[in-house]
Amino acid sequence: MSSFITPYIKTTTAAVTRAAPSCAITSTAFSSFYNQSEGTIVVQAMPADTSSNQARAVGISDGTTNNVIDISRLGNSAQIRSIVTSGGVSQFNNIVDSWPISTLYKAATAYKAANFAAALNGGTVVTKASGTIPTVNKMDIGNLVGGNFWNGWVQSLSYLGVRVPDASVKSLST
Numbered sequence: 001m002s003s004f005i006t007p008y009i010k011t012t013t014a015a016v017t018r019a020a021p022s023c024a025i026t027s028t029a030f031s032s033f034y035n036q037s038e039g040t041i042v043v044q045a046m047p048a049d050t051s052s053n054q055a056r057a058v059g060i061s062d063g064t065t066n067n068v069i070d071i072s073r074l075g076n077s078a079q080i081r082s083i084v085t086s087g088g089v090s091q092f093n094n095i096v097d098s099w100p101i102s103t104l105y106k107a108a109t110a111y112k113a114a115n116f117a118a119a120l121n122g123g124t125v126v127t128k129a130s131g132t133i134p135t136v137n138k139m140d141i142g143n144l145v146g147g148n149f150w151n152g153w154v155q156s157l158s159y160l161g162v163r164v165p166d167a168s169v170k171s172l173s174t
Contacts, residue, residue, distance in 0.1 A: 039163065041109045057152075064086060070109075084109075094126045109169075113162060
């Protein structure tokens with residue numbers, strides 16, 4: 001018996017396996033709010049374990065890992081990182097901090113061409129003043145391309161269509 005409530009799955013004669021929950025925003029639902037040239041992502045989440053290689057709390061991509069902006073957990077180290085990859089080339093890859101499982105954190109990532117920033121829980125803002133923005137068409141919550149699921153909780157998610165100043169990146173992550 002699990003230690004938390006899950007949705008009911010009606011079965012009749014055979015056992016059923018629940019698919020991992022994830023959410024994708026695509027098509028006009030995505031293009032109606034996304035700004036291709038700049039933006040800021042803020043997520044408050046809690047990783048539940050470190051069993052997969054990498055799991056994405058939130059990511060904006062073209063459906064591949066070649067073009068992505070995300071906030072994810074890096075493998076069994078439980079390190080939270082912010083990454084921007086364009087054309088398969090890393091533009092911003094920052095391990096923001098090591099964060100224990102079963103602990104709520106809040107991370108912010110801001111991007112604009114040659115102007116990236118990330119912070120975790122109001123800590124030091126890490127920046128990079130070079131790099132390009134990938135062309136993307138969807139937002140995934142709780143899923144990394146290739147099937148590595150978040151395995152935790154996403155409590156809140158905000159997207160701003162502007163690259164906020166570094167001081168705001170810090171305060172948004174508080």
